[in-house]
Amino acid sequence: MDEALNNKLRILADAAKYDASCASAGAKKRKAGPKGLGSTNGNGICHAYTPDGRCVSLLKILLTNYCLYDCAYCINRRSSNVERARFAVDEVVRLTIEFYKRNYIEGLFLSSGIIQTPDYTMEQMILVAKKLRRDEGFAGYIHLKTIPEATPWLIEQAGLWADRLSINLELPTQDSLKAYAPEKDSVSITNAMEQMGERIAESKEETSRYARKFAPAGQSTQVIVGADATNDADMLATSANLYKSYGLSRVYYSAFSPIPEASKALPIKSPPLQRENRLYQADWLFRYYGFGVEEIASGGEGGMLDLEIDPKLAWALKNRDRFPVDVNTADREALLRVPGLGVRAIDRIIIARRHTTLRLEDVARVCAGLKRVRPFIIAADWRPTAETDRADLRQQLVPQPTQLSLF
Numbered sequence: 043m044d045e046a047l048n049n050k051l052r053i054l055a056d057a058a059k060y061d062a063s064c065a066s067a068g069a070k071k072r073k074a075g076p077k078g079l080g081s082t083n084g085n086g087i088c089h090a091y092t093p094d095g096r097c098v099s100l101l102k103i104l105l106t107n108y109c110l111y112d113c114a115y116c117i118n119r120r121s122s123n124v125e126r127a128r129f130a131v132d133e134v135v136r137l138t139i140e141f142y143k144r145n146y147i148e149g150l151f152l153s154s155g156i157i158q159t160p161d162y163t164m165e166q167m168i169l170v171a172k173k174l175r176r177d178e179g180f181a182g183y184i185h186l187k188t189i190p191e192a193t194p195w196l197i198e199q200a201g202l203w204a205d206r207l208s209i210n211l212e213l214p215t216q217d218s219l220k221a222y223a224p225e226k227d228s229v230s231i232t233n234a235m236e237q238m239g240e241r242i243a244e245s246k247e248e249t250s251r252y253a254r255k256f257a258p259a260g261q262s263t264q265v266i267v268g269a270d271a272t273n274d275a276d277m278l279a280t281s282a283n284l285y286k287s288y289g290l291s292r293v294y295y296s297a298f299s300p301i302p303e304a305s306k307a308l309p310i311k312s313p314p315l316q317r318e319n320r321l322y323q324a325d326w327l328f329r330y331y332g333f334g335v336e337e338i339a340s341g342g343e344g345g346m347l348d349l350e351i352d353p354k355l356a357w358a359l360k361n362r363d364r365f366p367v368d369v370n371t372a373d374r375e376a377l378l379r380v381p382g383l384g385v386r387a388i389d390r391i392i393i394a395r396r397h398t399t400l401r402l403e404d405v406a407r408v409c410a411g412l413k414r415v416r417p418f419i420i421a422a423d424w425r426p427t428a429e430t431d432r433a434d435l436r437q438q439l440v441p442q443p444t445q446l447s448l449f
Contacts, residue, residue, distance in 0.1 A: 051103070051137065054104045054105075054107060057107040058103050060117065060296065061187065061296075062264050062296045099147060101137065101146075101147045101150050102151040103134070104129075104152075104153050105167055106127065107128075111225045112225065113222060113226065115222055116301075117302075118155050121303075122301070124302075131166055131173065134170045139174075142182060148182055150170075150184050150185070153186075154189075160189045161193055164188065164197075165196065167200070171186060172203050183259075184204045185259075186207055187209070188209050189209075190226075190233070191227070191230050197237060197238060201256040202254050205257065205258055207238055208263055211280075212264070212266055213266060213270055214265050214270075214272045214276060214281075215280070216228045221307070222270065222305075232288075235263070235287075235290070236288055239288040242256055242257055242289060243289060260290070261289075262294060263284060263293055263294070265277060265281070265295055266298050267295050267297050267321060268317065269309070274320070274339065274347045278321070297312050297317065297318045300312060314349060320347040320349060324338045324347060324353045331354070333357070333379075338357060350441075351436070355381040358379065362431060364376075365418040365419075366419050366420045367380055368419070368421075369400050369421055377391065377392075380415060380419060381414045381439075382409055382412070382418075390408045394408075401424070402416070402424040405419065417430050417435060
C-alpha cells in the first residue's frame with residue numbers, strides 16, 4: 043500500500059470509529075462465483091475485537107470526512123479543525139479486496155460525510171458497492187450508511203447492492219435534532235426509514251429465486267447517548283417506536299464522546315459506559331421478554347435506568363408481589379420476568395418439566411446466575427420464604443466492585 047493511500051486509511055478509519063456497527067445477522071447465505079471471492083453465511087461477523095469489546099471484523103471507513111453539515115456533536119462537522127481526506131471509489135474497492143484476501147475482514151461498512159449534494163455522495167457510495175459486486179465478484183457482507191436526504195431511487199439502488207442499510211437517527215428527539223443539527227430534518231430521516239422498511243418487507247415476500255433481495259440483513263440506526271438531556275425512558279420509547287413503525291433490525295446506542303472545540307451546549311465528559319450497557323439490556327427486554335417501556339423505566343428513578351443492577355432485576359425488586367414464581371407450573375411469560383433466567387434457559391425448563399419435577403439443582407444447570415434466581419422462584423425442594431421480601435435483598439444482589447490487575 044502506498045504512503046498516500048495509507049494516510050487516507052489512517053484518517054478515514056479513525057473518523058469512522060464513532061459509527062456503531064458490528065453485525066451481519068440476517069444476511070442471506072451467498073458464495074462467490076468461480077471468478078469472484080468472499081461469502082456470507084447468514085451469521086454475525088465476529089472474528090476480531092478491540093480491547094474495549096467492539097467488533098472490528100468489517101473494514102469500517104468513511105468515503106470522506108469532508109462534510110457540508112455542521113452538526114454540533116460530530117467530530118467531522120464543517121467547522122471542525124480536523125485532518126481531512128477523501129477516498130476515490132476505486133481506492134475503497136481496492137482496499138476491501140486486499141484486506142479480504144489477507145483474511146483481515148469479512149466485509150465492508152461504508153459511511154461518508156456529505157460532499158457536493160446528498161445525491162452525489164450517495165451515488166459514490168453505491169458505486170463502491172456496485173463495483174465490488176459486479177466487477178470484483180465480491181460476495182462478502184456490505185453495510186452502507188445511507189443519506190436520508192438522497193432521492194428514493196438512490197436508496198432503492200443502495201438496497202439492491204448492500205446487505206444492510208442504516209440511517210443514523212443521531213439524537214432521540216426532534217427538538218434535540220433541531221438544537222444540535224439544524225441542517226438535518228427528522229421528517230426526511232423517518233420517511234427514508236419508512237421507504238426502506240416497506241421495501242424490505244416486500245422483498246421478504248418475494249418468492250422468485252431469481253429476484254434480487256433488498257437489504258436482506260434489514261436496516262438499523264444509531265442513537266447518541268448523553269449528548270442531550272433526553273432520559274433513558276424517552277430514548278427507549280423512541281427505539282420501541284422505530285422497531286414497531288419501520289421494522290428495524292437493530293437500534294445501536296453509542297455513548298457520546300467529547301470532541302475538540304465542541305459547542306458549549308454539549309457535555310464536557312462522556313456518560314457512564316454502564317448507561318449504554320443498560321440501554322442495550324432494556325432494549326432486549328422489550329424486544330424479546332415482553333416488557334413494556336414504562337415497566338422497564340419504573341425500575342429506575344426519574345426516567346433513568348439503574349446503573350448498579352440490570353433492568354430486569356431492578357423491575358423485579360420493585361414488583362416483589364409478582365414473586366416467587368414456581369418453575370414447575372408458571373407460564374412462559376411469568377418465567378421471562380425472573381431475574382437471571384434467559385430465553386434459552388426458560389425453554390429448557392419448560393421442556394424438562396414435562397418429564398420430571400424440577401429441583402433447584404436442575405434450575406442451576408440451565409442458568410448462569412443462580413444467586414439472582416433463588417429469591418424469585420419456587421422449586422420442588424426450594425422455597426425462598428422471607429428471602430424475596432428481605433430489606434437488604436438489593437445489597438445482596440448488587441455486583442461487588444473488584445480491583446482490576448495492572449499486570
